[in-house]
Amino acid sequence: MVIAPSILSANFANLEKDIHVVEAGKVSYLHVDVMDGHFVPNITFGPSVVAAIRKVTKLTLDCHLMIENPENLIPEFAKAGGDILTIHVESTRHIFRALQLIHDNGAKAGIVLNPGTSLEAIKPVLSLVDQVLVMTVNPGFGGQKFIPEMVKKVADLKQIRDAGGYQFDIEVDGGINDKTIKLCSDAGANVFVAGSYVYGVDDPVKQIKTLENAVK
Numbered sequence: 777m778v779i780a781p782s783i784l785s786a787n788f789a790n791l792e793k794d795i796h797v798v799e800a801g802k803v804s805y806l807h808v809d810v811m812d813g814h815f816v817p818n819i820t821f822g823p824s825v826v827a828a829i830r831k832v833t834k835l836t837l838d839c840h841l842m843i844e845n846p847e848n849l850i851p852e853f854a855k856a857g858g859d860i861l862t863i864h865v866e867s868t869r870h871i872f873r874a875l876q877l878i879h880d881n882g883a884k885a886g887i888v889l890n891p892g893t894s895l896e897a898i899k900p901v902l903s904l905v906d907q908v909l910v911m912t913v914n915p916g917f918g919g920q921k922f923i924p925e926m927v928k929k930v931a932d933l934k935q936i937r938d939a940g941g942y943q944f945d946i947e948v949d950g951g952i953n954d955k956t957i958k959l960c961s962d963a964g965a966n967v968f969v970a971g972s973y974v975y976g977v978d979d980p981v982k983q984i985k986t987l988e989n990a991v992k
């Protein structure tokens with residue numbers, strides 16, 4: 777299992793420091809939320825910030841691209857050092873091509889669904905992806921409440937993966953805390969994004985340990 781702290785809840789004026797803080801918690805992933813103000817009603821940062829982050833950490837950069845037509849920027853995010861580029865099935869008319877483009881640029885490819893999008897929408901591309909991200913809040917903001925209906929979606933996805941002999945990781949993102957992580961883990965998720973739960977307190981390392989212990 778992997779905990780992926782989301783720097784959306786970090787201090788943007790002290791990103792390097794806040795990245796080293798979670799490194800001390802021995803995580804292997806850093807979740808990087810890219811928002812364009814179109815696909816979601818919020819703006820964060822682009823490839824230049826990802827490149828700057830790449831220079832200060834060896835953590836796997838798990839880039840969650842909440843942007844319209846991600847194919848326009850996939851080469852830039854790969855060049856910037858994104859290890860996993862996860863794109864929304866709702867964000868492009870050409871999802872197959874966009875996922876191929878991620879692999880062509882040497883990154884791992886993830887697909888993500890909004891809470892209101894059915895698993896049917898991603899079935900045609902499951903053989904192509906390294907990771908499926910199930911949004912457990914509406915994308916755009918940190919600190920929202922976990923949507924409990926998504927637990928069944930994770931369980932259904934796990935069943936589809938096992939029946940189809942696929943290998944992808946199942947990631948959840950949004951409202952993850954010491955209670956919801958267990959629900960998602962029991963349903964089959966193995967990568968857990970946590971933003972406000974990790975960064976919203978004085979001791980992020982302790983929070984990471986609490987999350988790990990909750991699914992042991």
Ligand code: DX5
Pocket residue numbers: 782783784785807809840913914915916917918919920949950951952969970971972973
């Ligand atoms: C929301 C982002 C999440 C966000 C999660 O659109 O995709 O990664 O950082 O934040 P929390 O863990 O606070 O719900």
Ligand code: ZN
Pocket residue numbers: 782807808809840949969
């Ligand atoms: Zn995210």
